[in-house]
Amino acid sequence: MQAEPLSTDLLIVGAGLAGLTAASHLDDGRSITILDKGRSVGGRLATRRIGDAVLDHGAQFFTVRSDSFRAAVDRWILDGVVEEWCRGFDEADGYPRYRTAGGMNRLAKHVAAHLTDRVTIHTSHRVERIAPGAAGWSVEAAGQRWLADDVLVTSPVPQTVEMLTAGGIGVPDSVASLQYHAVVGLLATLDRSPGLPSPGAIQQPHDPEFTFIADNQAKGISPTPAITFHGAHAWSAAVYDRPDDELLSVLLDRAAPYLGDAEIVEAQVKKWRYTGPVTPHPDRTVVIADEPGRLALAGDAFGGPKVEGAFLSGLAAATSLH
Ligand SMILES: Cc1cc2nc3c(=O)[nH]c(=O)nc-3n(C[C@H](O)[C@H](O)[C@H](O)COP(=O)(O)OP(=O)(O)OC[C@H]3O[C@@H](n4cnc5c(N)ncnc54)[C@H](O)[C@@H]3O)c2cc1C
Incomplete structure (x- = not known):
């Protein structure tokens, strides 16, 4: 000291x-x-590079409900840092979801x-x-x-x-x-687009395995194809302590149906012990x-x-x- x-x-x-x-x-x-x-x-505004790919692996997007956050987000939009990504995933609900140009960490x-x-x-x-x-x-x-x-x-x-x-x-x-929810995620670079539906992400809050899947290239932050998977809270908690190599093979197996014709170039496990508060x-x-x-x-x-x-x-x- x-x-x-x-x-x-x-x-x-x-x-x-x-x-x-x-x-x-x-x-x-x-x-x-x-x-x-x-x-x-x-x-947790976290962005990782794997080769040339850029992947958001913490927060994926954000929404705005309060006036004070609205004022900050409007400023960041003018600064060219934040952009509207979409107005919903499965179907448009009119509420903007924002992304950060170059990945969340840039914010x-x-x-x-x-x-x-x-x-x-x-x-x-x-x-x-x-x-x-x-x-x-x-x-x-x-x-x-x-x-x-x-x-x-x-x-x-x-x-x-x-x-x-x-x-x-x-x-x-x-x-x-x-207390906090844990999330186990998979980050993978691909040889081509996985062809996820517009806007390049699937949100399925009730799925027992993956609740959010995003194609970072379609999202506009990665120059090359790269996909982020986030595990459901209960599933993540159940598998959290398994060794990474074991988790990787489980994750790759479950991710396969979402990849279309794409092949994985490189894949990594990402664990978050403290994703967000339970209450x-x-x-x-x-x-x-x-x-x-x-x-x-x-x-x-x-x-x-x-x-x-x-x-x-x-x-x-x-x-x-x-
Ligand atoms: C997988 C995942 C997905 C998410 N998806 C979304 C989403 O789509 N939309 C959304 O709005 N939010 C999402 N979030 C939540 C959002 O990222 C967080 O709510 C927000 O970023 C939290 O900010 P914070 O400043 O409170 O905490 P943090 O960003 O965690 O900042 C706390 C800081 O404290 C530091 N720290 C911890 N311990 C110490 C120590 N001992 N000494 C020094 N420093 C320390 C950490 O390194 C960290 O930088 C997600 C989070 C995760 C992990």
């Missing part, structure tokens, strides 16, 4: 949409440090690129412990220590509980009891301590799930930390 702690006015754990949104709405002169364990920003990078120079982001920094100290919160990550006046934690709740428990901080039961906490943000400064929690498990929920939770956290 480095001897001299670094100091910051506000420390945010997590550079997913909730953490980035909070930072972008706290432009009040304070210094902000964001720590994320991932190699890049975005969290996080776009928000991060527009933060002021008072915000510093460190990726590949896993926060191990948050503890109260005499002069503020002590946050330990990657062999360094930060002293922060206020802290906002936006990681999925089980990960948040780990870092707070390590620092001797109790988490209210209403938060600690929040979100009723509040968009929760302040769990006021001393030695504020310690707030946010993320898509607070107030409402999905991309919009993460945005609105980040916004609520920014308001409560002003």
Whole structure:
């Protein structure tokens, strides 16, 4: 551990949409440090390259219900980052589904690129412990220590509980009891289009195996044919702990009927332990301590799930930390 702690006015754990949104709405002169364990920003706004192919493997699209998210999405559309993908999958229902040009992760990078120079982001920094100290919160990550006046934690709740428990901080039961769905997915590059129906995706919420299947080329984010499969929650939970090679052969077998004449070039398993909350906490943000400064929690498990929920939770956290 480095001897001299670094100091910051506000420390945010997590550079997913909730953490980035909070930072972008706290432009009040304070210094902000964001720590994320991932190699890049975005969290579940996740896009992977396999060869020349580009595949969204976390969030696939998003919808807009609130005025504040509407305003942000309109801005991102003007910036050329977000585009309408379609108005429904099986049949059009009139509600726009949005995609990000180049893949969902680009949205996080776009928000991060527009933060002021008072915000510093460190990726590949896993926060191990948050503890109260005499002069503020002590946050330990990657062999360094930060002293922060206020802290906002936006990681999925089980990960948040780990870092707070390590620092001797109790988490209210209403938060600690929040549970998440797991998803097991398959990413595959193909030698030709799988010929999925327009708009290049199948959504089947009640299917026992795959609930969403997307052709990333038809979606407009991949220059070459590449397909993403997301497993149903119950099925994913049942097979989650099986070894990857075993899962890959099961997934390939079940994926085959959706590939048309296409052959798989390369395939990978992708597991998400924390896809989204089973039942979100009723509040968009929760302040769990006021001393030695504020310690707030946010993320898509607070107030409402999905991309919009993460945005609105980040916004609520920014308001409560002003
Ligand atoms: C498979 C899948 C499909 C989905 N499909 C959709 C969809 O189609 N539409 C939709 O709207 N939503 C979808 N979602 C949900 C959506 O992606 C999330 O709701 C949203 O991205 C969550 O944002 P967040 O900022 O709350 O959390 P995250 O994006 O998870 O950000 C939290 C960050 O905390 C970091 N972190 C965790 N622990 C630590 C630690 N100890 N130290 C430092 N950093 C840490 C993580 O690396 C992460 O970057 C999907 C999610 C998944 C996984």
